[in-house]
Amino acid sequence: ATGVDGIIIPKRRAGQLTQVVAKTSTGAIEYVPVARVVNINNTIDKLKKANFWIFGTDMKGADYNDWNADGPVAIVIGNEGKGISAQTKKKVDQMLTIPMVGHVQSLNASVAAALLIYQGFNSRRLKNK
Template identity: 50%
Template sequence: MRYEELTIEGRNPVLEAFRAGKTVDRLFILDGCQDGPVKSILREAKKGDTIINFVKKERLDQLSETGKHQGVIAYTAAYDYATVEDILQIAKDKDEPPFIIVLDNIEDPHNLGAMIRTANQAGAHGIIIPKRRAVGLTATVAKVSAGAINYTPVAKVTNLAVTIEELKKEGLWFVCADMDGEVMYKLDLKGPIGLVIGSEGEGVGRLVKEKCDFIAKIPMLGNIDSLNASVAMGVLSYEIVRQRMS
């Protein structure tokens, strides 16, 4: 299985990547560099949602894999992103109530890859991630997903709280994983649902949490108070599966 190049270096290759319609997640440009090719690259980057970082030469040298970056390095998505509408359409085509996973600030590519894999097996119709402060669809994510990335669409949105509001209008309701909630076995998790999982360090952000209809707690019987984020997502996903099948 072939994965697209994660890092693109050099002015022409980066410009061509933009012109070919590749999704460029992040762009690193030598601070103070303002010549023609760089201006063209910046113009292309500003058309999309690329995060632009102006950095010192030392930082570029550190990021470079080839040593020939010419003051420009781009991180591209290993796979293209879907839209939220695409995810809803998949549920409609399967004639199933939508089941969507919403991930808040997951920064570890291994976690995201594992979550895509689990989402696929649990029958989720897609995953939604935020544009900022979260890992995108990198080559590592693709590898860890064990091929599931080809079947489970991932949408990237500017504002998770706003997206949740819009999905509520489509009939979905949202359950968020948090230790302050009701034990998951006591909740009715049937019907069109969005499962919201936060990062291990910070959990689900306050604004996103406030949009959720229910807060679900996974029973913890051990000596530590949390599970790995991808494991928590798996446990709750399969409680949703169990209730849907019963």
């Protein structure tokens, strides 16, 4: 729905691609390639060599509403409990945050990913109008 070219997930410590995932994706799993990688940091290095801008998520990042997602970008979504590792944080070009009010200060990883992906889509769509 937003023009994502692919999904990269780690081989270890990540959910499997099950029938539930396929159903939840409303069929997108059939059209969007999913790559399982051994080392996310090595993958980030490869993406950077291919001129991708890498964005991560952190409570102390820049407001995602101001994000310019123009060009080839990749988003790193952290673990729901621990976030992105310190080593991975050093590799990203910019950290983004989704501002929140109230007692809840973090989102489910899939919800955060959806918001960021849609914001990237809007950033590109509005620029091309």
